[in-house]
Amino acid sequence: MQEQVKEILAQEKSKPPNILKALLLLQEQLGHVPVEAVPVIAHTLDVTTAQVAGVLSYYPDLRVSAPGRHLIRVCIGESCFANGCGRLLRTLQDSLRIDVGETAAGGRFTLETMSCAGNCALSPSMIVDRDLHGRLLPSQLDALLDHYR
Amino acid sequence: MSMALRLYLSNDTSARAAGAGLLADAWSERPEVQLIRTSSRGAFFLEPVVERDSPDGRLAWFRVIPEDLPSILSGRGGTPVRSIPFLMQQTRFTFANFGETEPLVLDEYQARGGLQGLETALRITPDAIIEEVRVSQLRGRGGAAFPVWNKWKVAQQAKADEKYVVANADEGDAGTYCDRMILEGDPFRLLEGMLICARAIGADRGYVYCRQEYPAAAATLRAAIHKADEAELLDVDGEFFPIEVVEGAGSYVCGEETALLESIEGRPGVVRAKPPYPAQSGLFGRPTVVSNVLTFATIPNILSWGGAWHAALGTEQSRGTMALQLGGRVKQPGLVEVPFGLTLRQVLDQFGGGMAPGSRFKAVQVGGPLGSLFPASQLDMTICYDAFAQAGAVLGHGGIVVYDHQTEMVDLARHFMAFTAQESCGKCTPCRIGSVRGVEILERIQAGSGTADDLLLLEDLGATMKAASLCALGGRAPYPVLTAIEHFPAEFRNRLRQ
Amino acid sequence: MKLSINNRLVVAEPGETIYEAAKKSGFAIPGLCASDHLNPFGSCRLCLCEIEGQNGTPASCTTLAREGMVVHTESERLNRLRRNLVELYLSEQPHVDRAPEVLQRLAKSLGLRQVRYPQPSHRLDVVDRSNPFFTFDNAACISCARCVRACDEIQGTHALTMLNRGFAARPVAGAAALSGDAAGFVSSNCVSCGACVKECPTGALMEKTIQEQGLPEQTVRTTCAYCGVGCTFEAGVRDGKVVRMVPADDGPSNQGHACMKGRFGWTYNDAPDRLHVPLLKQGNEWVEISWSAALDRIAQEWWRIKQTHGPDALATISSSRGTNEENYLFGKFMRCVIGNNHIDNCARVCHSATVTGMMETLGASAATNSIQDLDLAKLIMIVGANPTESHPVVGARIKQAMRRGVPLIVIDPRRTELAHLAGIHLQLHAGTNVALLNGLGHVVAKEGLIDETFVHARTEGFDDWLNTVAECTPEQTSRVTGVPAHLITEAARRYAKSGGSMCLHGLGVTEHRWGSHGVMALVNLALATGNIGKPGTGINPLRGQNNVQGASDVGCLPTYFAGYQSFDNPDLAAAHLAVTGRPLPAARGMKTPDMWDAALAGQLKTLWIIGYDVAQTDPNLKKVHAALKNLEFLIVQDLFLSETAKLAHLVIPGASFLEKDGTFTNLERRIQRIRKAVEPPNGVLPDWQVVCEVSARMGYPMWYGHPSAIMDEIAQLAPMFAGVSFDRLEAPEGLQWPVPSKEHPGTSLMHERSFPKGRARFVPVDALPPGELPTEAYPLVLITGRILQHYNCGAQTRRTGIMQVVDTDVLEMHAVDAARLDLHDGETVRLVSARGEARLPVIVSERVQPGELFTSFHFPDTDLNQLLSSSADESSKCPEYKVSTVRIEKVLPSGTPSTPMHVMLIT
Ligand SMILES: Nc1nc2c(c(=O)[nH]1)N[C@H]1C(S)=C(S)[C@@H](COP(=O)(O)OP(=O)(O)OC[C@H]3O[C@@H](n4cnc5c(=O)[nH]c(N)nc54)[C@H](O)[C@@H]3O)O[C@H]1N2
Ligand SMILES: Nc1nc2c(c(=O)[nH]1)N[C@H]1C(S)=C(S)[C@@H](COP(=O)(O)OP(=O)(O)OC[C@H]3O[C@@H](n4cnc5c(=O)[nH]c(N)nc54)[C@H](O)[C@@H]3O)O[C@H]1N2
Ligand SMILES: Cc1cc2nc3c(=O)[nH]c(=O)nc-3n(C[C@H](O)[C@H](O)[C@H](O)COP(=O)(O)O)c2cc1C
Ligand code: SF4
Ligand code: SF4
Ligand code: SF4
Ligand code: SF4
Ligand code: SF4
Ligand code: FES
Ligand code: FES
Ligand SMILES: [Mo]
16 A cells, blocks of 8 residues: 555645645545555655544545445535425435445445535535536435436 | 537536436437537536527526436427526626536637636736736635635735635535535636736745545536636736645545645644734745635636626625625525625525425525524615624625424524534633533533523634634624524423523 | 823833833732733733723733823722722632632732632542643633643643633643543653743643752752753752753843753752762772772872873863863863863764854854844754754744744754754755855855845955855856755755745754864855844854853863964963963874874873763764773763763762753853852762862862852953953843943944954865765665754663653664655664664664664663764864764564553644
């Protein structure tokens, strides 16, 4: 892993080192930022482990463990709230049998919430991986998830 | 060569979510169709919209499904775009290109008046640019509504080895999406605005901090920067002016300008105390103009048509147009560009078209998650920075979300506080601890174990957060909660322990 | 700038915040997150104020004072806000009854009686005890980030961060917390400087000694007795024992900062094996004897030897760890009682080459500028010194300067922490300073970067120097030193053009075969570019021990009397006679290495060694041991039974710096007080009283009521101290010599208008090879020096909690060499030179280049200095500690598990 991390980080050459960019890059390639890699990351970037930990623990998008194969993010922003994102979320929790922040058995789906997908005119919205879905009705969810199964 | 028919279909993310992508896939192999992927007009309630040219200008078909193609080809059932009331009644300056152009075709941008502002800016002195902006009375569109020229002047006068221009494309307020539309739909307008600013203050580098939730926006912008570079536009006083797109990582408070700078530097997005203001000491400690995307996008017209043109629009204290973004339970959600000065009621009626079917109006929230709630009785509020300020509210980034009769105000209030607790950077006490205490109180009320004292405590806590917080996240978080209690007291009282 | 605060007129400097202005004028605005030592932050929000004509309640600690401002810091509204904020703090405490005292006090003063939040969620109740010296208790913390900012802004180590965000935000060290481990400090790069502990407003970070022994009842202001920075401390005393040492904010050289050793490494003072009673060796046994018997015995033996063998059979090596007063007295004793100048001190092995090099060129041999000049320098050049380890408070200050954008050039064969951070690191081969410095001179001369005005007005011998450097092209220099030519050119340009370059140098310049030449080459460069006699410039030796500067200043030298006065000065001779009643011996005395030769030759019969562990720290140990063993009577005066003491006939216990009064002179010539904080262990006499007692027994009573009287005598005899007295030293800033008169304010900047000899002299020097070069038999170059955590012979630091951080010397080796020799971290090897051998564990390190090795000398078990030769600088006899050729032999079969060790390399 050490070598792989170093290789990936070789692409991130900001001066002074940019920890956030480096971690995003790692996450893009590894799916998450393994905690065990923090010392190598710090050393490669020439910063301290504390500095890496500070950034890694601050940003909601950075994850220290691998998510499921598909990441579902339900928007709970105000427009979606007004348009019933609560029901959407409950339906998903029931059908996947998981809570927000958890990964479904089999590791297929991880369920998360997000704040505004910028799709408010088509609320309620949800993002699966990189696909944005709008004007969602709870009744459509099963078919939609089937698409990713 | 067969004469394929040019059909215009938006490539905007929301339009695609509404089905534009589906149409494109379905029709991509059809020889009789030539699909032009444009920006979106913002009438999202009609998306996906398909348009074609006609002697009357564009004709549009709404909420199109693939099977509608034959009628479109035949020209049946189209509505002339210029007769769509939602669009007709708007005053489009910043969004004039929307629905018309292909976002990444620089020639089209130029053909419709693009780059004229920059040309003017290159002709005149930096002082003259700033003077033009001063005359325009443009105020920042990101939320704080600070006079734009003033920031530029400070940054221009600051002495430093480097200076920066940063576009705030974090657009974190729920219910807003006009920045995304610009990034995806008219990126050269943003770049032009940034270049004008760069020339005015003598900047060396530009950054666009784009939220991670907008992948298409970042990609489009990067492509636009590449094209602008090829066209040798990225030049300030003979020096290459690189513009970098930096993506965020899901933190709302990173939209706050100083947290944003921390984040660009790669550190935790923790808010800095001001002063020093970014214009004095910003990114890497250098003078930096941070402005909202919409603010920068407003600049080119001001330079091409003059500050006085801009100042002639709007109200006494709020000049120009505002991009309002309708969402929630309105019938016609979408983008509305109008001069300041309409009332909330006018906007909701004329553009929103009333409530969504089956919904009854309960409240409207303006200005994102930190904005106040207005009940029906306050709909005559003028849309203007100062009228809002006087009412203790904010116009923010122009998000307008309508809640209907089904919304439980206690739940909504908890939702707001939980948002703040979730997004607090954790630097200052009132927000770090206070927001959690606020959630706890509201959860007690939700659970039926709250008391009247809890409501008083919430008010006192709210007052403390308002007065003592370091940034507007903690400082404004109590507003939606307290206005909910103020306007819907019964809903809270009914849930208290008897 | 004038403003009104609470209806009182207050004067503020531009850039000052309301909070600072108020504090200066005696208003205490409540506040927990602001600190004089840190940038404005504004997190606690307690310091809110009201400003007339302005909405809201801005934080006074982040709001700049403006002319004419009308500010109120007390009002019912503000009081209520503050009460509510303190209530929030209390609400997150897991144990409200045990809430930090500051919070309880604030609550009381604000009238907060009860926390109104029922069952609030609270802070994680975790404690990090992994630092040997202090603990972090998250429950008592208010997440104000002062600790984090202290580590960043003051110490520049970045060992801390705020973890998480929002309610969960809390400080942690390192990254252990990410995996749920509370032991953050031990796995971080924390260097235990203690800055975070000092900044913590709540006691969440707290010294273990305080937790174990309670808060001090009184404090005594004193000066650290480790290195030459001379940090000012408040010694906290309880029940007659020191319980903590806190750096003083008004300490002139440290401004509230400290390092691990001074802050936490003082507990040796109560070590169980401190010497309490004089010990006499009988056969192979130590016998405790009474003080009077011991003192009688010294007097008898010395009287006998002097009578039998003449004065040249007696010599003293005095302690650069002792006070000025003690050192002066030992010198006086030798000169007046024994009648010779056979006295030396540890400066011999340290910066003696600086003394000769600077004397010949500038005519004075001490730092030309002051530590505070680091804030004025436009460029800092560090030559052969490792300040972040050897002079950590200066090191931190350099890192602060770098944060402000001041460029740094480091000349060192090793990649030290600063070399790593520096814009330019000239990584030369050990022993090639003169070549490199001449090379820089060549570029300066060739590119017309000479400060002509300065050279013509203030110097002589310039043309000779020009001729010497004319041949030293960058290419030629590169061949000798291994430094790329373009870096040489670039460094020379930057040094010459910065508008004020400050040079700091260390043992990497002096401890060489041609150490004095290295110093002269450095001075030449500064003279040629006019970087001397101005603020923020100069030649500044980072003198080593706490009082190595002072020991030499007051005449513990075989070549000079106090104040660097020559023995042949007739005025001095007269004054000496008048004041002491005895003539001043005119002949130069023996330097330390001469003493070894004399002892081996049987001419030197007795030595009195005070606070100096020559048997461990001098080079070519076999020879030193043989010399010591050849003595008839060896007296060693020390706090502990050091390696040298083990060879003694009589061992005299010493009183530590915490147990006596006197003065030390730091590396910027600053004379500072040390004060008795606690009593020495049962009747132990401070060194100065011992020498008085012996002197009296030898017929020359020296009675002083207090060390201040000794200083008065020094002032009488040495013109550069004429204005020094203990009264004046009560001022927090002490006095920087020269202080030629009672009215003179002291000298922070030397050579401003003229040099002692009028003009400064260029002394051109040619590059010459070191004492030995790698051969087939000894292919590797061994560099020796120090590490942050331990101190010299280690007698003191090895008896403290520092052992939990580092418990061995290690041999640092480049990965290429390690691979070639098939060696792995922790594997013990035999290091062999032409003189002897040493055993050390190996560690692969990025700090050394291939072909070079590094180790420290703080642990006696290794017998490291057996490896070193007696090769020394020609003129000063400063040993060549920095270059020895060695080979490595594997002693363990591959795969043998390494012995566990605590090691921490500063990178
Ligand atoms: N922690 C700690 N602090 C101390 C001490 C201690 O033992 N421990 N001892 C104190 C004493 S007595 C002294 S004298 C000072 C000494 O303080 P420093 O002068 O910093 O001492 P060293 O670490 O011995 O050597 C400094 C540097 O010289 C470099 N060097 C070696 N050879 C050459 C060369 O040929 N050219 C150049 N340019 N550099 C070279 C080494 O790599 C090393 O980094 O520290 C004092 N402070
Ligand atoms: N290999 C190698 N060897 C070196 C060096 C190197 O770089 N490499 N550096 C050399 C240098 S620069 C130096 S300065 C020397 C330092 O070497 P030393 O002077 O031998 O070491 P220190 O630890 O400074 O102090 C010696 C003794 O003083 C005692 N002491 C402290 N305070 C007092 C006091 O108040 N009274 C009395 N009586 N005793 C006291 C301590 O207990 C200790 O035993 O080492 C030298 N040796
Ligand atoms: C919590 C918080 C979030 C913010 N988010 C945004 C944002 O997403 N986009 C934005 O342009 N400004 C945002 N701002 C406002 C910025 O701090 C800043 O005022 C603005 O970017 C300046 O640009 P303008 O002058 O063009 O408005 C936010 C402010 C706060 C306090
Ligand atoms: S505050 Fe009122 S009067 Fe002033 S511009 Fe706004 S609407 Fe007009
Ligand atoms: S108000 Fe909240 S987000 Fe803003 S600085 Fe304070 S803790 Fe951070
Ligand atoms: S002791 Fe010093 S180095 Fe360690 S964490 Fe505290 S400030 Fe940083
Ligand atoms: S440990 Fe002390 S200094 Fe650090 S955040 Fe907590 S209270 Fe503040
Ligand atoms: S820097 Fe030197 S004087 Fe200061 S505390 Fe450390 S060892 Fe003592
Ligand atoms: S609120 Fe959900 S997309 Fe904007
Ligand atoms: S002291 Fe000013 S905010 Fe803490
Ligand atoms: Mo030394």
